Amino acid sequence: MQCEEWLSKSEKILTDVKEWRKAHPKATFVEIEDEVHRRMMQLEAQLLQDAAQESSSRAWGKDMGEEAPRCSRCQVPLQARGQHARTVQGNGGESVTLLRTYGTCPHCGESFFPPR
Ligand SMILES: [Zn+2]
Known part of the structure; x- marks a missing residue:
């Protein structure tokens, strides 16, 4: 994945969390934490995939x-x-x-x- 893609994915998460927060003004800290964590996991999975791919992509x-x-x-x-x-x-x-x-x-x- 390219740097620009990373930036846009991170920005998307930030925007999504902000919007989610607006839609859930009474969310508790734990709920917010869950929501942030859930989204970060997607980024983490992508990073994991990219990093693992680096070493395996060489045929x-x-x-x-x-x-x-x-x-x-x-x-x-x-x-x-x-x-x-x-x-x-x-x-x-x-x-x-x-x-x-x-x-x-x-x-x-x-x-x-x-x-x-
Ligand atoms: Zn054999």
Whole structure:
């Protein structure tokens, strides 16, 4: 995500909270806290996704100049089969979608999502 997107997302949260506050003038501190927290979680999930994506977006394969991971059973390099989205759950229960390069072993045909 680009910086401008971050700024507009943060601004959106700020605006949303202000509007929510106007609509809920008698909200208690706990209610306000909940509301702010709920919105910040969305930003947090986005940040988590972006940060995790940084390290996983690099595809491997013979064209990438990076050594392919090996099959844990046969120790032969895996063949890259493109990127697949994988959804993981964050600590706060938010789901984050990551792109992982998926590979298959040319020897035994086993499929892998290498952990990177
Ligand atoms: Zn294998």
